[in-house]
Amino acid sequence: MTSKFLSRRRLLTAGAVGVGALALGGLNRFLIAPNYLQILESAEGLTLRAQRAMLAGQPLAREFSEADLSPIFKANGTVLPDTAACEALMANDFADWRLTIDGMVTTPASLSMADLKRLPQRTQITRHDCVEGWSAIGKWTGVPLGPLLQTAGLAPNARFVVFHCADDLGGGANGLYYESVDLVDAFHPQTILAHTMNDAPLKVAHGAPLRLRVERQLGYKHAKYLMRIEVVESLANIGRGNGGFWEDRGYEWYAGI
Amino acid sequence: MSEITAEPSAEPASERPQKEVIYRHKLFTRLTHWVNVVCFTILLMSGLQILNAHPALYWGQFGADDDHAFLQFYATRDGDELIGRTRIGSLTIETTGLFGASRGSDGELDVRAMPTWATLPSIRDLATGRRWHFFFAWLFVINGLVYVGASLVTGHLWRNLIPRARELRPGHILRDFWDHARLKFPKGEAAKRYNVLQKGAYLGVTLLLALLVLTGLTMSPGINAAVPGLLDLFGGRQSARSIHFICASLTVAFVVIHLAMVVLAGPINEIRSMITGRYVVPPEDK
Structure with a gap:
């Protein structure tokens, strides 16, 4: 039980460190960005790709x-x-x-x-x-x-x-x-x-x-x-x-x- | 192997009762909690910016200027004086300074549904408000999925959040209410677990946040074509928009009560437990 707990805990920690590093990287880019709007605008591409995938069959409104x-x-x-x-x-x-x-x-x-x-x-x-x-x-x-x-x-x-x-x-x-x-x-x-x-x-x-x-x-x-x-x-x-x-x-x- | 694990205190034994420290919150709970705080704050403020573009709520598939709005923030002019008003059904109240008309950075009263301090950006800018809203909506959804996934995988949901049958007895719930009303918070062993009101509040706010995502998606004409069932679930795009606003308001109410409870239960211990995970168990009254 203990070893399982530890390994799972270690795994979670490693995952969290990864997420944290990504978040810090994003934050860093955000803070030094000449125009923070460019980063906010990146969500549009994600939304377009996600919706296009969902609308691949060209369903009707x-x-x-x-x-x-x-x-x-x-x-x-x-x-x-x-x-x-x-x-x-x-x-x-x-x-x-x-x-x-x-x-x-x-x-x-x-x-x-x-x-x-x-x-x-x-x-x-x-x-x-x-x-x-x-x-x-x-x-x-x-x-x-x-x-x-x-x-x-x-x-x-x-x-x-x-x-x-x-x-x-x-x-x-x-x-x-x-x-x-x-x-x-x-x-x-x-x-x-x-x-x-x-x-x-x-x-x-x-x-x-x-x-x-x-x-x-x-x-x-x-x-x-x-x-x-x-x-x-x-x-x-x-x-x-x-x-x-x-x-x-x-x-x-x-x-x- | 419980999440809330008692750890022996490192302090040497003495006659005085020892301070008992437990590991209360797992790392994923703490990380997703704080990401959620950032996301919700930005989503709320950019959402109010978006609301300012058309501060009226309707029920059904459609709704615009000439249709009946059940909630509306607007302003009227009485001579030179601007009066902010909020109308709910047939009840109209004067809300000058807060809703309908409020002061901008120049100190002048302007027609504005939500005040500048509550919106992102503070000046009226729907395009930028939408950019903030949709960027953080993605982050909010990803963070929410991590939380729900980890809660299922680790057993957090079943072990700590789902109330036990005995906790759902009316007598138990009433006693918990009565204790909270008297600001008598659990101590000792009882403080190591969420009480039934906490379980209800945390499950409830998770449901509210999920509803916010679903009603938000129901406002998207693209998603409407891809998943038309959402329109039927919420009774139309304008109903979904209204439910989105109501769920956001209820989440704000949750945050107010949540923060009040943190302050009343001992802010340093409570906030530390959500940062480091360590929580000092309040000793039993002797």
Whole structure:
């Protein structure tokens, strides 16, 4: 009994010393780090890898019924774009609006709303989760992004899909809203470009005429007022290089939590 | 081979009763305890930063500005005066200075659900609050798994934490309550083991911390797709968010009582036992 106790105790001690050394190493790095945020940010990679492992089968986000719809779906971020280009588009109810698909694609395209509505559509009732903490349930109809990208034809080194928006949330240079997802989320069946919300054309406050729905991620990924979809290899040269408007302001690129 | 092992005192025998020192806490208990203290403190303060972004709690799958919140921290303006308010159900209380409106470093009253001294970072910064929260959430989960795993492997759970049948008799529990209420703490042999209220408190707080992890994960839209059963378990994302807040509040209540008990039972002996493991058994009253 005694020897067993001792050996187990020794084992625990050795383990604890190991953990302690690791913790001290981490603490040391933390204290001398020029920017401690870089260490805190390392958790994002861990979260991305863990969630991707759990989502390997591309499960769907929960879909709800009409009875579950939020009576009032909160509008957030830009609710009325005020750029000259946007105002011109709104003046004739987006009749002149077109969606550009370009970048690392074999067949760049420029699609009107009628073009988009001729493609196969998907309708889903899903929950929208804002990074602030609130949630709202809405019904979305739109064009699945995956088939659209397949039609455009991806170059072999294409890695990210960037969504350029018409709203100037930040104001001035670098103020235009944008977002990006990787191909895993771009080809998820619930990732759609929505033109219809709760059976009515998308309202301006919710991103008319077209917005992204990337279920399984937080609200700021769901870019509104879409103008252009650009396929790229790297996010480094877009905006401030972090993959999105809010990502450039400290938020996670992977917004699965 | 019990965890709480009596050791013969090194002091020479004398007429006075000897000081009995026991090895009360194993190394894994002590290490995970202190890692947990650091993690919980940071998670609590960064969690309050996150709460400040939308300081209202709902029940069910959804909830936003136009939906009914059962708990809300907000501010109203009466002329030039800012009034902080907390509403629970239909009861509204004025909480200026603490909840709803409080003073920043400039001394000015501002609209702010939780005061700057309680949040991490102290200024309003949701993005950085989330960075702190998720980094320490990983550490907290790993530490918790080490604690639970070691408790099972070493027998700590069965030997020291699970109450025995005789301890669960109402009479025994009531007597323990009565003793605690009179600040009459166990001495001698009885002090070498956790009493039933301690066992209940430590098992209870472990359950609260596990619920905090599960409800936290239920707020993740990614985890919702991977493990949809969590949404059903907690009744929706907004319910999970509310339970997360309630469990955090109950854990704070545990910490307050726990610290009070440490102070009342003899802070030096108690804190030393959680650092070095050695605990001086309070002698029996003669």
